[in-house]
Amino acid sequence: MNEIPQTRASLLLRLGNESQNAWPEFLSIYESALYGFCRAKGLQDADARDVLQDVLTAVMKKLPDWDSDSSKGSFRGWLFRVARNIAIDEVKRKAKKVTASGDTQVGRMLAEVPGPNDPQDQSFETEYQRALLDWASSQVKNEVRENTWLSFRMTALEGQKAEQVAEALGVSVGTVYTAKCRVVARIRNVIAVMGEEFEMSLE
Structure with a gap:
């Protein structure tokens, strides 16, 4: 059975210290939520997985910039903003390719992705709650x-x-x-x- 981390803060600390076991643990909790969020925003499987990899790369680079001071926001909120911004970039990139064709699907996708001043998108929260349940269930089942x-x-x-x-x-x-x-x-x-x-x- 996988060891249950003591706290989320300890997991993030180990990520920052490049602990060998930290990333698999992080992925077991957050990967499915991030992927589900991308799919909920209208991205196809391949595009969603590309965005997921970009988000994980960004997290690795930007994690030292995240401040654990709760008054400045939660890690979940910070992770959502990273995912949202990269998803927006991906949708805009696709939009440029299909502008001439008059494809309206990408336009709808752009409209559905929350803007930079919007509150935390509920689709991310929903996927995150599901991911938490899946992760915790896998621990308890054994x-x-x-x-x-x-x-x-x-x-x-x-x-x-x-x-x-x-x-x-x-x-x-x-x-x-x-x-x-x-x-x-x-x-x-x-x-x-x-x-x-x-x-x-x-x-």
Whole structure:
């Protein structure tokens, strides 16, 4: 099982110090959120992956400039601004290539990318919350018994009724609810240890 970092701040510190294990850990949390954000902005898979690589390169270069003083904004907000600016550049680059053809899709993409003075785009926050859930779930899954995990997955993630899950697993409905609550609490705790706020409903 992957080691859970003590805090987000410690992860960023290790990134700045070029720790060997820091980047895989960083990618396990942030990569899918960044990719999902690019796709939500209308970029195709190849373009989204190009932007993702540009964002990661920029993070490596600009991380020393990020100030951990919370009064100056969160790391998540800073990361969003980096991703947004690079996504805008990519969409504008594509727009220049298709201007003569009258393609309106790129125009819509440009309109959907938030401007420099806009508040944090909700699409990034949504993808980030999903990435947090995926990451924390991968940590917790190996800590609990199979039926405990299945009770959580089938109810909280797949939306099945507790009665259906209980019948499928051969346990009581109360056992399903208890298992689900246990996993949800553990996931929230893992995320909290990272210094993050998890806002998705798992009820």
